[in-house]
Amino acid sequence: MNSSLVLAIVTFVYGFSAVLYISSAVFKKDGPAALGSRVAWIAVFGNVLGFILRWIESYKIGYGHIPLSNLYESLVFFALSIAVVCLALEWKYATRYINTVAMPLAFLTMAYASLKAKAGGGEIQPLIPALKSNWLTVHVITCFLGYAGFAVAFGISVLYLGKRFFGVDGKDRSDRGDFELLDELTQQTVMFGFLFLSLGIITGSVWANSAWGSYWSWDPKETWSLITWFVYAIFLHLRYVRGWDGTKIAVVSIIGFIAVMITYFGVNYLPGGLHSYGKV
Amino acid sequence: MSETANNGTVFDRIWAFFASVKLSVVVLVLLALTSVLGTLIPQNQTAMYYHQNYGEALIRIFELFQLFDMYHSWWFRFLIMILAMNITICSLERLPRVLSIVRKKPALDAEKFRRHKNRVDLTMEGPAAGQRDRITAIISKKFGKTSVVDTETGFAVFSERGRATRLGVYVVHLSILALILGSLVGSLFGYEGFVNIPEGETVDRIKLRNSDTTVPLGFQVRCDDFDVSHYDNGAPKEYRSDLVIIEDGQATVKKRIVVNDPLRHKGVNFFQSSFGTIPGQNLTLSFTSKASGMSYEKKIKADQPVELEEGLGTFVLQGYLPSYPFMGQDLGESYVGTISVNGKEPEEVILPLHFAKFDKMRKGAVSVEIVNFDSSHYTGLQVTKDPGVYLVYAGFILMIAGCYIAFFMAHQNLCVEVVKTGDHSCAVMVSGSANKNRMGMGMIVKKIASHIGNA
Numbered sequence: 001m002n003s004s005l006v007l008a009i010v011t012f013v014y015g016f017s018a019v020l021y022i023s024s025a026v027f028k029k030d031g032p033a034a035l036g037s038r039v040a041w042i043a044v045f046g047n048v049l050g051f052i053l054r055w056i057e058s059y060k061i062g063y064g065h066i067p068l069s070n071l072y073e074s075l076v077f078f079a080l081s082i083a084v085v086c087l088a089l090e091w092k093y094a095t096r097y098i099n100t101v102a103m104p105l106a107f108l109t110m111a112y113a114s115l116k117a118k119a120g121g122g123e124i125q126p127l128i129p130a131l132k133s134n135w136l137t138v139h140v141i142t143c144f145l146g147y148a149g150f151a152v153a154f155g156i157s158v159l160y161l162g163k164r165f166f167g168v169d170g171k172d173r174s175d176r177g178d179f180e181l182l183d184e185l186t187q188q189t190v191m192f193g194f195l196f197l198s199l200g201i202i203t204g205s206v207w208a209n210s211a212w213g214s215y216w217s218w219d220p221k222e223t224w225s226l227i228t229w230f231v232y233a234i235f236l237h238l239r240y241v242r243g244w245d246g247t248k249i250a251v252v253s254i255i256g257f258i259a260v261m262i263t264y265f266g267v268n269y270l271p272g273g274l275h276s277y278g279k280v
Numbered sequence: 281m282s283e284t285a286n287n288g289t290v291f292d293r294i295w296a297f298f299a300s301v302k303l304s305v306v307v308l309v310l311l312a313l314t315s316v317l318g319t320l321i322p323q324n325q326t327a328m329y330y331h332q333n334y335g336e337a338l339i340r341i342f343e344l345f346q347l348f349d350m351y352h353s354w355w356f357r358f359l360i361m362i363l364a365m366n367i368t369i370c371s372l373e374r375l376p377r378v379l380s381i382v383r384k385k386p387a388l389d390a391e392k393f394r395r396h397k398n399r400v401d402l403t404m405e406g407p408a409a410g411q412r413d414r415i416t417a418i419i420s421k422k423f424g425k426t427s428v429v430d431t432e433t434g435f436a437v438f439s440e441r442g443r444a445t446r447l448g449v450y451v452v453h454l455s456i457l458a459l460i461l462g463s464l465v466g467s468l469f470g471y472e473g474f475v476n477i478p479e480g481e482t483v484d485r486i487k488l489r490n491s492d493t494t495v496p497l498g499f500q501v502r503c504d505d506f507d508v509s510h511y512d513n514g515a516p517k518e519y520r521s522d523l524v525i526i527e528d529g530q531a532t533v534k535k536r537i538v539v540n541d542p543l544r545h546k547g548v549n550f551f552q553s554s555f556g557t558i559p560g561q562n563l564t565l566s567f568t569s570k571a572s573g574m575s576y577e578k579k580i581k582a583d584q585p586v587e588l589e590e591g592l593g594t595f596v597l598q599g600y601l602p603s604y605p606f607m608g609q610d611l612g613e614s615y616v617g618t619i620s621v622n623g624k625e626p627e628e629v630i631l632p633l634h635f636a637k638f639d640k641m642r643k644g645a646v647s648v649e650i651v652n653f654d655s656s657h658y659t660g661l662q663v664t665k666d667p668g669v670y671l672v673y674a675g676f677i678l679m680i681a682g683c684y685i686a687f688f689m690a691h692q693n694l695c696v697e698v699v700k701t702g703d704h705s706c707a708v709m710v711s712g713s714a715n716k717n718r719m720g721m722g723m724i725v726k727k728i729a730s731h732i733g734n735a
Contacts, residue, residue, distance in 0.1 A: 063511075126511045126513070126515055126517070128515070128516070129516060129517065129518055129519060129538070129539040129540070130539055130540070132518075132539065132540055133540040180719075181719070184717075184719045188717070191683075191687035191688070192687075194683065194687070195680070195683045195684060195687060195688075198679055198680060198683055199680060202676045202679070202680065205672075205676070206673070206676070209669060210540065210542070211539065211540045211542075211551065212542075212551045212553060212662050212664075213472070213542065213549040213551050213662055213663075213664030213666070214472060214664055214666070215666075215669065215672060216463070218318060218323060218351045220319040223315050223318060223319050223351075224319060226315060227312045227315050227316060230308050230309075230311055230312035230315070231312055233308055234305055234308045234309060234312075237301055237304055237305055237308075238305065240449075240716075241301040242301060242302075242305075259312075267319070270319050270320065
């Protein structure tokens with residue numbers, strides 16, 4: 001049993017879970033999502049298992065590093081983070097339909113990772129000297145928890161707009177108003193993402209300062225993470241101070257997630273930068 | 281606020297301008313949008329790079345707006361300054377009101393709580409007075425410190441927590457000011473440069489990045505050894521340099537640095553950043569006499585004269601040059617030596633590494649050729665000094681603490697009012713309010729109501 005096989009299977013499990021969540025919305029029944037949620041737990045378990053196996057394998061090869069060092073590995077961790085944030089929200093707010101869009105994002109992420117693996121990006125590689133630091137672990141984990149918070153916020157915002165304008169619906173057993181709940185959860189997940197994005201930028205800064213003596217160097221990925229931070233800072237001010245909600249705030253959340261995607265993927269197409277190991 | 285501003289003094293108007301959250305949003309949008317430009321136009325490249333990639337007109341426009349180093353341009357700094365003033369004045373404008381709330385004791389008034397949305401009503405059996413200790417105990421355990429007030433119809437239990445968390449957002453604002461100030465201190469009193477030190481050599485100055493200026497360190501640095509190791513697949517595994525700090529002729533600090541583990545001394549940081557090889561000072565040269573055709577090899581050390589055979593003079597190796605201009609051409613890396621025949625002016629001998637037979641062209645009595653030479657490494661160090669970094673780190677800590685307080689803690693008020701409805705029954709209202717995350721407060725109210733209800 002190796003990590004590649006486990007993670008390939010996990011992709012399908014996430015896929016199955018995504019189908020169930022979407023079925024709930026399409027057929028307006030709570031049953032499929034309830035099953036989908038259990039399936040997602042299994043996928044998360046497999047995802048963690050694959051992660052640990054890959055870690056062990058890297059030690060067996062003799063490279064010995066946590067699997068957070070290239071695009072494939074980051075996607076595997078990103079999928080895990082999204083699914084965990086989704087399940088945590090379900091557990092806290094006792095409702096499943098909020099993840100109709102967000103949970104399938106975990107599947108899409110894993111599917112993309114599988115494509116990368118097929119194209120040869122799944123090999124375990126040695127760490128380049130610049131990445132050999134304990135800061136790697138804490139920097140990548142905080143960044144991706146931040147990204148995951150924003151991804152789930154994006155999913156909830158899309159669901160909000162879908163409900164508002166296209167009548168997409170799931171059966172909500174909670175006695176709270178659906179729109180109010182989605183609106184509130186968009187804000188909650190954005191705040192979670194913002195805290196972790198800040199932590200991610202800060203740990204990256206401290207690492208950069210300890211590794212090459214400069215905590216900020218306007219590298220494209222750094223700059224885009226700051227742009228993302230600006231967008232969500234705007235979100236928070238519009239929300240708290242100017243009282244934006246509903247459709248308007250959902251749109252800002254979606255714009256924020258576009259910035260996240262550029263920070264994650266788009267930057268690799270721009271010239272230069274210290275984060276070149278993330279090449280697509 | 282804006283209505284009074286128009287009638288006020290100039291100062292009032294300026295204050296009102298900077299106290300607006302609209303301005304914050306506009307400045308943040310501008311910062312986000314303009315920051316994109318710097319990621320599309322590569323920053324701080326050579327003039328040649330820009331000429332290869334952009335037309336003349338575009339270059340002139342970009343230069344006008346300092347887009348080739350836009351994050352240090354006047355207008356970007358101006359935007360950041362506006363943001364700093366905006367944050368400061370916004371916070372000063374709102375802080376007194378928030379502080380007065382934080383200082384004020386809450387009014388223990390059940391009437392106010394009856395209007396809240398987060399409210400659960402229960403009816404319970406048994407006399408109202410019997411519930412008093414139980415409800416107080418539940419709230420103390422599940423929520424916080426309680427105050428009990430007797431009413432005409434029963435009693436009310438109040439509890440409050442997190443009043444000071446209202447200040448969280450100002451902690452975040454303070455953190456951003458610390459970051460901006462820290463970066464300002466860094467750019468005024470710090471520097472970023474580099475230095476290459478050959479093994480065994482000592483330096484006391486470094487060169488600034490993107491400039492020709494050198495800066496004295498205030499002490500000396502020697503590189504005793506440099507080494508690079510590789511993985512089996514040939515990828516570099518580790519670069520390391522053994523550095524020694526020398527002050528007043530004494531070696532005071534020794535450290536082996538690798539990437540991610542620098543040497544820090546008196547606020548100056550030395551980071552392993554690159555390496556290279558340079559030819560050393562030990563050579564084997566071959567000499568050929570023009571007259572006799574005799575050819576022989578000799579080992580040469582810098583500055584140590586070597587007698588040539590047949591009394592054709594003395595050879596001295598003067599040193600190594602990374603480039604040698606010769607009749608408008610660059611010969612590249614070259615050793616330079618002299619041959620002096622007693623009494624006469626010494627004749628210069630150029631030994632380019634890439635043109636072995638070059639010295640034949642001199643048509644001297646002896647022609648010289650390099651047989652081999654030793655080479656040694658030099659270590660490439662990034663050298664930085666940034667006295668603002670402590671402020672920046674303080675800002676980091678404040679930001680995380682502030683964000684956590686602002687996002688995940690709230691000022692919450694709880695009231696449980698028990699009203700006697702008969703000798704053996706009473707009505708209980710559980711109601712709560714919070715300055716944010718009202719849905720979360722609603723869940724707390726429900727939880728406490730269910731604890732009270734489970735008699």
